[in-house]
Amino acid sequence: xxxxxxxxxxxxxxxVDVSKARLDFCRLDGVCHGVANDRAGIAVLxxxxxxxxxxxxxxxxxxxxxxxxxxxxxxxxxxxxxVNPARARSFARADGLLAKTDEIDAAALxxxxxxxxxxxxxxxxxxxxxxxxxxxxxxxxxxxxxxxxTRLGEASLALIxxxxxxxxxxxxxQIAALEAELDARIKALPELARRRNILVSIPGLGATTARAxxxxxxxxxxxxxxxxxxxxxxxxxxxxSGKMRGKRRINGGRAALRATxxxxxxxxxxxNPDLRTFYQRLISAGxxxxxxxxxxxxxxxxxxxxxxxxxxxxxxxxx
Numbered sequence: 001x002x003x004x005x006x007x008x009x010x011x012x013x014x015x016v017d018v019s020k021a022r023l024d025f026c027r028l029d030g031v032c033h034g035v036a037n038d039r040a041g042i043a044v045l046x047x048x049x050x051x052x053x054x055x056x057x058x059x060x061x062x063x064x065x066x067x068x069x070x071x072x073x074x075x076x077x078x079x080x081x082x083v084n085p086a087r088a089r090s091f092a093r094a095d096g097l098l099a100k101t102d103e104i105d106a107a108a109l110x111x112x113x114x115x116x117x118x119x120x121x122x123x124x125x126x127x128x129x130x131x132x133x134x135x136x137x138x139x140x141x142x143x144x145x146x147x148x149x150t151r152l153g154e155a156s157l158a159l160i161x162x163x164x165x166x167x168x169x170x171x172x173x174q175i176a177a178l179e180a181e182l183d184a185r186i187k188a189l190p191e192l193a194r195r196r197n198i199l200v201s202i203p204g205l206g207a208t209t210a211r212a213x214x215x216x217x218x219x220x221x222x223x224x225x226x227x228x229x230x231x232x233x234x235x236x237x238x239x240x241s242g243k244m245r246g247k248r249r250i251n252g253g254r255a256a257l258r259a260t261x262x263x264x265x266x267x268x269x270x271x272n273p274d275l276r277t278f279y280q281r282l283i284s285a286g287x288x289x290x291x292x293x294x295x296x297x298x299x300x301x302x303x304x305x306x307x308x309x310x311x312x313x314x315x316x317x318x319x
Contacts, residue, residue, distance in 0.1 A: 023042070050076055232297075
């Protein structure tokens, strides 16, 4: 138009609700379609996304149900952003979408994309997905074994105690098998093997935490410190209103990874010379132990990010 500068068209956002049998997808104008969640249906969705121009698909990750769709879109050059389901649902409620159907969810995801312009996320690859699945299974088994040990400590009947000991022994064998499989798969991928060697060189950060970071924080080594801390859930957030200045607190992030880092921070506050000094300085300044440990968690993930980015292992600071 005369008098106006021509600009490149922005992304065309499509929301997709993923279920076992169907893929329901909607455009911003509210036009929705549904296809089967199989090879033929995915091909139809990919063609329509490409016809949209700069198509950008927004979806909720749903177990393994999106694992065929995502790589197909990636191969076709269609941008994809997986969105945390809780965040997507909060947006839908804020947008006045109180009812819930597959089409409503897909429409809400399209509107979420247009409102927030989320960054595209490339398909991480089948091998990384399998490592994440193994790490999640390992984490669940470790939690289950902890509960069984608690029950063993409370049980008095010999039969129950014997059964609990058997289940603990079985869980321990399965945990060892998962760890061996995880280590073998990480070792087989040179980039992940390099990350693991760097991570375990940090005092206080052991093999379990290294596996959790590799599986759950693919951005490490490439993201800047503040976004990475936010992704991990260890970035302090302001809690202010008017003249009131509340205590800053951590919020959001990847809860499972943060729980693993919490244990690593406890170990690092004792055996890592730099982080032990940092922790003790905070305690001496009157900071609560929980807050001091959270600060150590943030220092730990920033340290890991720096070392991986610079491709070097940990060395103690000069006195």
